[in-house]
Amino acid sequence: MLIKEASLRTFTEQIFLKIGCSKQHAKLAADILLKSDLRGIDSHGVARLSGYVRLWEKKRINPTPNIQIVHETPTTATVDGDAGLGLVVAPFAMQVAIEKAEKYGSGWVSVRNSNHFGIAGYHALMAVEKDMIGFAMTNASPLVAPTFSNERMLGTNPMCYAFPAGKYPPLIVDMATSAAANGKLEIAQRAGKSVPEGWIQDENGDFTTDPHALKSGGSLLPLGSDREHGSHKGFGLSATVDILSAVLSGANYGPWVPPFVAYLDPAPNPVGTGIGHFLGAMRIDGFRPVNDFKHHLDNWIKRFKSANPIHPNQKVIIPGEPELEAERDRKVNGIPLVDAVAQDLNELAEKLGVEKLNEN
Structure with a gap:
């Protein structure tokens, strides 16, 4: 699903308002999550939204x-x-x-x-x-x-x-x-993909590429x-x-x-x-x-x-450059959400009485 920034921003603000945040705090919280998604850091964007709500339901987050x-x-x-x-x-x-x-x-x-x-x-x-x-x-x-x-x-x-x-x-x-952020494992889980060797180990301390390994005693x-x-x-x-x-x-x-x-x-x-x-x-x-x-x-x-590249088609990347390129693209073309995240957000919308996301 591809969602325009403005639509996803409004949706996210509404979710934070529903759990009791002030308008100022809801806008700020949504801005940070959207900044993450715009910059291509999908693991820390709206994919985390339901997690905040669940913590609020457990009274582990104070909205005011x-x-x-x-x-x-x-x-x-x-x-x-x-x-x-x-x-x-x-x-x-x-x-x-x-x-x-x-x-x-x-x-x-x-x-x-x-x-x-x-x-x-x-x-x-x-x-x-x-x-x-x-x-x-x-x-x-x-x-x-x-x-x-x-x-x-x-x-x-x-x-x-x-x-x-x-x-x-x-x-x-x-x-x-x-070696990798936990959010990247969550993205891999939702996409049904394995992860590179060296990110996680199983309960015995051996390398594994199974993104679900943390659930069975493994560790990053x-x-x-x-x-x-x-x-x-x-x-x-x-x-x-x-x-x-x-x-x-x-x-x-x-x-x-x-x-x-x-x-x-x-x-x-x-x-x-x-x-x-x-x-x-x-x-x-x-x-x-x-x-x-x-x-x-x-x-x-x-x-x-301008450092001499090992391969002509792979130039040296300055820290922050890939995220900036992603932000420029996504501001124009929209923010991609994997199906599992879109479904999770729409289930959250239904539970809290917020209008569901639609592709645009």
């Missing part, structure tokens, strides 16, 4: 949170999200970071008591709009085994760095610290897949995200992070509240004039884009 700063210094803060949508909590925290950066050069905010915040790139780009460098990361429910283990201890724990350029679009490094692998291919580096990056997002803020970390799926109960004896995020903004003019930086980042991008 009282988001507060609970600790701060001139350049740092800790935010309590009051169990709100991470799609709402994280932008609040990033705005705090930006305001601190405007006054003092940089701002750093750790968040607790939140939920899944969508794509990290959305939040990091908020800083780019202010001619700042943006940072965004979050921990997530444990699906990833550390190197040499078959026990789920960490989430996919994405991190994003975003830099403003001049004549080129912003350079965005947005990635999971696991860190970035690098195994020790021989550098999984200890992915493990280290994921650990860094977990510590900055949760150990620093008072959120749950490691195996205690609550699951995104509503049918799984949170781990007993939690060590914190909710899941955690870490967001930052840094003024470029604290280091050199903004235009100088942008000029040289443009030069960096131009030079890397």
Whole structure:
């Protein structure tokens, strides 16, 4: 099914309104999910919508949170999200970071008591709009085994760095610290496809290409897949995200992070509240004039884009470039939804009394 952006945006806003979100929060939450779908990151777009609703039904998401700063210094803060949508909590925290950066050069905010915040790139780009460098990361429910283990201890724990350029679009490094994001497994499951070797292991710690392996005790692998291919580096990056997002803020970390799926109960004896995020903004003019930086980042991008390719038909790709191309295409031609996602959304619409999606 191919859906125009405006139709899918209206549909998504209506769903968030139905679970009790304010118009402002429903619009913001929908904007983040649509940004993901437009940029081709289908695993974090409207395919996640029913998951948020199920968590709300289980009273694990508060649609009207009282988001507060609970600790701060001139350049740092800790935010309590009051169990709100991470799609709402994280932008609040990033705005705090930006305001601190405007006054003092940089701002750093750790968040607790939140939920899944969508794509990290959305939040990091908020800083780019202010001619700042943006940072965004979050921990997530444990699906990833550390190197040499078959026990789920960490989430996919994405991190994003975003830099403003001049004549080129912003350079965005947005990635999971696991070999693959869990959402990609979900897409493969819905499409009835296998996944590449090195993404997941079975309950015995052996590679498998079955996207359903997590349901039978398997686990995702860190970035690098195994020790021989550098999984200890992915493990280290994921650990860094977990510590900055949760150990620093008072959120749950490691195996205690609550699951995104509503049918799984949170781990007993939690060590914190909710899941955690870490967001930052840094003024470029604290280091050199903004235009100088942008000029040289443009030069960096131009030079890397012109790097000698191994194959003439496969040029070097700059971080964020594929997503930008997808966004340009999908804004014109519409957003593709696999049949399973479209069916899931229409079942959600029927349950909540929202007009169903129609191909357009």
